[in-house]
Amino acid sequence: MCIATAGWTEELSAADPRVSFNIPKQRADLALMEFAEQADLTLMVPHGLVENKEANSLIGEYTLQEGIDVLLTGTGLSPTFSDHIVLSISPSQVLVKEGDTMTTKKKAGLLAVFASIFSGGLDAQESQVADQFDEIVVSAQRQFLAEDTSGATNLDIPIEKVPQSITLVTQAFIQSADLRRMDDVAQYTTGATYAGNPAGQGSRVLLRGFQSRKSIDGLTVSTTGFGAAVDPDFSVVDRFEIVKGPSSVVYGAASPGGIINLVTKNARANPGMAAEFEIGSWDYYRVEAQVAGSLDSADRFAAIGVIAYEQGNSFQDVANHDKKVAYVRVDADFTDDLNGFLSLGYDSQENTSFDGVPVFSDGTPADVPRSFYIGSKDAIIDKSTTFANASLDWRLSENWEFGLKMNLRSEDSPATSAPYGFGMQDNGDFTLAGSRLWVSTSDDVNVGVSTVLHLDNLFGTAGSFVSASILDQSKESRFAGSGAMFGGGSTANIFDSAESITALIDSAVYPDTPGFSGGTKLDYLVYSVQGYLQVSEPLALLVGISRSELEATTSSLFAGQTDFDFSGETSLRSAITYEFMSGYTAYVSYSESFEPQFSRDVDGNLLPPLSGEQYELGLKFVPDNSQLLVTGSVFQLDQVNRAEFDQNIDGTDRFRAVGEVRHRGAEFEVIGSATSRLQLTGGVAYLDPVVSKNQGSPELVGEVIPFLPELSASVFADYVVNDSLSLGAGVRYVDSVRTDSTGTTRELPSYTIVDLAANYQLENWQIQLNVHNLFDEHYFVNNYDTLFFGNTVGRPANFSISAKVSFQ
Numbered sequence: 001m002c003i004a005t006a007g008w009t010e011e012l013s014a015a016d017p018r019v020s021f022n023i024p025k026q027r028a029d030l031a032l033m034e035f036a037e038q039a040d041l042t043l044m045v046p047h048g049l050v051e052n053k054e055a056n057s058l059i060g061e062y063t064l065q066e067g068i069d070v071l072l073t074g075t076g077l078s079p080t081f082s083d084h085i086v087l088s089i090s091p092s093q094v095l096v097k098e099g100d101t102m103t104t105k106k107k108a109g110l111l112a113v114f115a116s117i118f119s120g121g122l123d124a125q126e127s128q129v130a131d132q133f134d135e136i137v138v139s140a141q142r143q144f145l146a147e148d149t150s151g152a153t154n155l156d157i158p159i160e161k162v163p164q165s166i167t168l169v170t171q172a173f174i175q176s177a178d179l180r181r182m183d184d185v186a187q188y189t190t191g192a193t194y195a196g197n198p199a200g201q202g203s204r205v206l207l208r209g210f211q212s213r214k215s216i217d218g219l220t221v222s223t224t225g226f227g228a229a230v231d232p233d234f235s236v237v238d239r240f241e242i243v244k245g246p247s248s249v250v251y252g253a254a255s256p257g258g259i260i261n262l263v264t265k266n267a268r269a270n271p272g273m274a275a276e277f278e279i280g281s282w283d284y285y286r287v288e289a290q291v292a293g294s295l296d297s298a299d300r301f302a303a304i305g306v307i308a309y310e311q312g313n314s315f316q317d318v319a320n321h322d323k324k325v326a327y328v329r330v331d332a333d334f335t336d337d338l339n340g341f342l343s344l345g346y347d348s349q350e351n352t353s354f355d356g357v358p359v360f361s362d363g364t365p366a367d368v369p370r371s372f373y374i375g376s377k378d379a380i381i382d383k384s385t386t387f388a389n390a391s392l393d394w395r396l397s398e399n400w401e402f403g404l405k406m407n408l409r410s411e412d413s414p415a416t417s418a419p420y421g422f423g424m425q426d427n428g429d430f431t432l433a434g435s436r437l438w439v440s441t442s443d444d445v446n447v448g449v450s451t452v453l454h455l456d457n458l459f460g461t462a463g464s465f466v467s468a469s470i471l472d473q474s475k476e477s478r479f480a481g482s483g484a485m486f487g488g489g490s491t492a493n494i495f496d497s498a499e500s501i502t503a504l505i506d507s508a509v510y511p512d513t514p515g516f517s518g519g520t521k522l523d524y525l526v527y528s529v530q531g532y533l534q535v536s537e538p539l540a541l542l543v544g545i546s547r548s549e550l551e552a553t554t555s556s557l558f559a560g561q562t563d564f565d566f567s568g569e570t571s572l573r574s575a576i577t578y579e580f581m582s583g584y585t586a587y588v589s590y591s592e593s594f595e596p597q598f599s600r601d602v603d604g605n606l607l608p609p610l611s612g613e614q615y616e617l618g619l620k621f622v623p624d625n626s627q628l629l630v631t632g633s634v635f636q637l638d639q640v641n642r643a644e645f646d647q648n649i650d651g652t653d654r655f656r657a658v659g660e661v662r663h664r665g666a667e668f669e670v671i672g673s674a675t676s677r678l679q680l681t682g683g684v685a686y687l688d689p690v691v692s693k694n695q696g697s698p699e700l701v702g703e704v705i706p707f708l709p710e711l712s713a714s715v716f717a718d719y720v721v722n723d724s725l726s727l728g729a730g731v732r733y734v735d736s737v738r739t740d741s742t743g744t745t746r747e748l749p750s751y752t753i754v755d756l757a758a759n760y761q762l763e764n765w766q767i768q769l770n771v772h773n774l775f776d777e778h779y780f781v782n783n784y785d786t787l788f789f790g791n792t793v794g795r796p797a798n799f800s801i802s803a804k805v806s807f808q
């Protein structure tokens with residue numbers, strides 16, 4: 001591996017600036033790449049020396065010399081820094097073949113002293129050495145692969161060793177593809193499905209056919225909040241970790257399909273100042289600014305601040321949105337062994353409500369333009385979120401680590417209005433309805449305590465550890481409102497003008513007395529233990545168990561208050577991983593999920609809890625000298641008591657438990673550096689979801705579960721043409737889906753979307769053009785897994801142009 005650098009004018013010493021490192025134990029070549037990236041410098045190492053070697057973990061604040069010594073202790077490597085900060089190995093120790101190299105280049109970072117590294121070029125001797133190698137350049141701004149997923153999995157092992165399929169969506173990919181909402185992320189995530197935007201409140205994302213759970217920095221948040229009810233603004237996001245399959249051993253109550261963990265931006269990984277302005281189709285514009293840097297001369301404390309404002313209209317008549325975001329975070333290294341952070345944020349989003357266009361009883365959409373809108377400019381979804389996150393990590397000894405983390409979130413959505421239509425007849429008549437919320441709040445308080453005991457130096461089991469955690473979670477949501485009363489009647493016709501339908505909606509009167517109200521309060525403790533045993537160098541075992549103690553209270557205007565004290569739920573997981581060749585790791589795993597549900601049936605009874613189990617067989621491949629992860633997996637997921645919409649009674653949706661469903665599937669995914677100039681993310685997923693048991697309707701057994709695509713695929717590639725220009729292209733495909741179990745209604749057709757991107761950099765300026773849905777594909781998405789409310793239409797062709805200036 002060749003990692004080149006430029007000049008440094010002083011000798012390294014204990015007085016040199018300290019850098020905060022977070023590098024898990026892994027292959028030496030990957031560890032050295034992370035060392036170079038996190039130190040914001042460049043290193044040069046012959047590849048022959050690091051082949052088949054494993055580096056140590058490096059977590060904490062160190063000088064460059066201290067850090068590299070800890071990282072490579074016991075590897076047989078003798079690191080030294082020249083006066084140009086070149087990590088060099090004596091030629092007599094290794095014969096490096098021409099072309100057997102890897103290069104990682106990074107821009108100057110937070111510490112001003114690093115700027116001198118890039119103030120000059122390589123000297124003549126270094127240039128001559130560098131010319132002997134075929135360099136592979138990895139751009140720091142276009143890195144699609146991140147490797148630390150311990151926050152989401154609670155496993156201190158590299159991503160290629162985790163016995164689960166994991167998709168990473170980094171800030172680099174978000175910027176390259178101009179992703180703005182969770183539906184964009186879902187359509188570029190293997191195994192995920194974008195399942196609509198109910199009432200315009202936020203994107204629904206399914207994983208392996210099941211509603212996903214959400215977490216922020218490793219702690220779950222209410223499904224009535226982030227994700228299910230509001231799309232987070234990506235200005236505060238460092239990356240998304242999308243972990244597929246049950247995760248109840250880590251989180252307790254969890255979806256069998258998986259969890260989406262949002263990792264927030266930190267000050268040390270995002271140094272400097274930047275400002276960005278973006279414009280696009282439908283009068284869209286956005287302004288964003290970020291500043292981050294050290295707060296003290298010793299670089300013990302660093303802070304980042306982000307503000308953003310966004311506004312735009314829509315291809316649909318009347319619709320518009322408005323967004324304001326503020327975020328600040330302080331990262332602290334109190335000592336070499338104690339560090340943490342505290343962040344505060346505010347997110348206000350306002351958009352026009354839209355719940356789709358009714359369809360005929362056989363599923364045929366009405367022949368209306370895409371701009372056709374059932375709504376009103378006065379029907380607004382207004383949501384504000386205030387949040388605080390904190391974390392404290394303490395290395396008690398070489399083998400023992402302790403962690404404490406917390407998040408608080410409060411969402412408020414006052415005076416929300418949501419009109420909608422349903423039940424369209426053959427002549428185009430349909431029923432208009434609507435609701436207005438006076439109160440809609442959601443509060444989350446989550447605290448987690450965890451510890452990891454490394455067994456490396458205790459029993460000679462290198463790489464083995466035991467992790468344990470306790471989660472104390474409290475989630476409460478409340479709502480109250482009334483339904484619309486139409487003085488001129490609630491019947492409209494789809495072939496009338498949109499203006500006449502809007503006039504009818506605007507004529508609605510909302511009673512002063514509540515027509516519906518309700519709430520849910522959850523309090524539960526989760527005790528979790530996981531053990532990872534490295535039996536031999538290629539073979540490892542993972543076992544885990546959790547116990548969830550749950551108390552819940554639900555209330556509604558019609559059913560009153562009901563208290564539930566669920567008996568303790570136990571969830572298990574186990575896995576075997578085997579690295580049968582260098583870079584190739586196979587795994588087989590079993591995992592369970594438990595998730596209470598608070599939907600009610602037609603008699604007002606609460607549906608029984610969901611319970612799931614998954615068997616998964618997978619293979620992960622990380623090529624030598626490459627930041628590339630290839631994952632293939634096959635799985636079977638079984639879940640009992642899945643809720644299915646039954647009917648609407650007095651304005652309240654009622655459901656039924658369909659018995660047992662079985663989702664079998666296969667996924668193949670690639671993320672990272674395909675070549676020195678090409679960053680890639682993409683994959684293909686196959687899903688076979690069927691009803692396996694149904695006592696109430698045995699004729700449904702064996703039928704396909706509707707509104708889930710059998711096949712989906714996506715790929716996005718970003719190619720560096722030269723130092724200034726990079727080009728990107730993406731393709732997203734979603735198969736046609738059934739709209740009922742028996743196949744008697746019309747399917748939603750398949751669709752293919754093509755996206756393009758071009759990025760030009762000139763010194764500290766960056767100009768980017770993105771074109772979405774290049775060929776103007778006309779496609780539909782269903783919001784509620786039923787034709788009762790109709791479908792929404794996807795966004796037509798659109799573009800954006802952004803200009804970003806950075807100051808280091």
